[in-house]
Amino acid sequence: MNEIPNNIVNENPNVIANRLMERAEFRDGLQEIVIGSMILMFAGMTGLPMVFKGPFSSMASSSGICLLLVIMGFGSQRAIKKVRKRFLDGKMGYVKLKPVNRKRVAIRLSIIVGLAFVVAALFSFVAVKIVAATTRGGGMVHWGLFTPANWLLVGTGLLGGAIMVFRVRSPRYVIGGVIMAALSILLAFSKVSPNVGLTILCGFAGLLALISGSVVFFLVLRQPVEPGE
Amino acid sequence: MSGKIQQLAEIDRIIHEPARLMIVALLAAVEEADFQYLRQATGLTQGNLSAHLSKLEEAGYVAIEKTFRGKYPLTICRMTERGREVLDSYRKVIRAAL
Numbered sequence: 001m002n003e004i005p006n007n008i009v010n011e012n013p014n015v016i017a018n019r020l021m022e023r024a025e026f027r028d029g030l031q032e033i034v035i036g037s038m039i040l041m042f043a044g045m046t047g048l049p050m051v052f053k054g055p056f057s058s059m060a061s062s063s064g065i066c067l068l069l070v071i072m073g074f075g076s077q078r079a080i081k082k083v084r085k086r087f088l089d090g091k092m093g094y095v096k097l098k099p100v101n102r103k104r105v106a107i108r109l110s111i112i113v114g115l116a117f118v119v120a121a122l123f124s125f126v127a128v129k130i131v132a133a134t135t136r137g138g139g140m141v142h143w144g145l146f147t148p149a150n151w152l153l154v155g156t157g158l159l160g161g162a163i164m165v166f167r168v169r170s171p172r173y174v175i176g177g178v179i180m181a182a183l184s185i186l187l188a189f190s191k192v193s194p195n196v197g198l199t200i201l202c203g204f205a206g207l208l209a210l211i212s213g214s215v216v217f218f219l220v221l222r223q224p225v226e227p228g229e
Numbered sequence: 230m231s232g233k234i235q236q237l238a239e240i241d242r243i244i245h246e247p248a249r250l251m252i253v254a255l256l257a258a259v260e261e262a263d264f265q266y267l268r269q270a271t272g273l274t275q276g277n278l279s280a281h282l283s284k285l286e287e288a289g290y291v292a293i294e295k296t297f298r299g300k301y302p303l304t305i306c307r308m309t310e311r312g313r314e315v316l317d318s319y320r321k322v323i324r325a326a327l
Contacts, residue, residue, distance in 0.1 A: 093264070093268070
């Protein structure tokens with residue numbers, strides 16, 4: 001934290017503010033627990049069709065998890081606030097962040113939606129390629145080392161790994177990011193289906209976030225309540 | 230250039246002190262924070278932080294509200310408009326001079 005006096009002069013205060021807000025948000029592990037749970041649910045969503053083979057049960061389980069994801073997305077922040085107020089403010093201190101910049105949130109949301117469309121288009125493109133390959137009866141199409149679907153798996157692993165390494169900037173996530181990237185390449189080379197590979201990848205990322213968040217949270221819970229001034 | 234350098238002589242000495250600069254930089258980034266958060270974030274001791282906060286409050290840069298959380302005293306600090314202005318001009322002077 002001692003870098004602040006130097007940074008306050010050289011850096012844009014909004015950048016410093018955002019960094020501090022991120023630190024404040026992630027210092028007790030609760031956000032990590034929520035993110036980890038959501039990624040695990042997504043892994044469940046991709047993995048359930050392999051367990052429930054029937055079209056109805058597979059659709060019902062996927063819809064159920066989708067609904068849970070939406071509920072969690074909307075309700076988690078309120079729950080985090082309550083848990084912090086009840087258990088953590090006395091140990092970690094209370095901090096109220098600046099109100100959210102609606103314009104910035106709108107821009108970010110637009111980017112996320114745009115990216116989602118690109119990913120969906122990519123998925124559709126790969127699916128069409130695979131269908132075309134199978135209907136031609138010429139076996140699987142290979143783009144270089146992997147099939148298109150496996151390239152998607154590798155891309156997901158590399159992107160997820162890069163986000164962990166460069167965005168979170170915590171040593172445990174640097175290691176996790178490298179493992180995730182390596183795992184995606186390993187899965188692409190192995191004989192597992194892309195669906196199983198994606199489930200394993202998301203499961204790994206979700207478990208990492210969930211475990212690391214839980215450890216941080218329980219360490220914070222074990223701290224004694226410090227009297228104020 | 231020499232004019233800008235000379236502006237350094239008129240710099241706000243209350244904010245210029247590193248510990249107080251840390252406190253105002255933190256408070257400028259959030260809406261409000263309690264004593265405990267500031268203590269953890271700055272790494273200052275309780276007595277030290279308390280003394281620096283008092284100086285900032287006297288100067289009108291920080292507003293302090295004392296309440297209770299259950300049986301524990303709770304000190305909530307927030308930056309005043311004046312504090313934000315002073316921090317902003319401090320940044321401008323230092324950046325121009327360096």
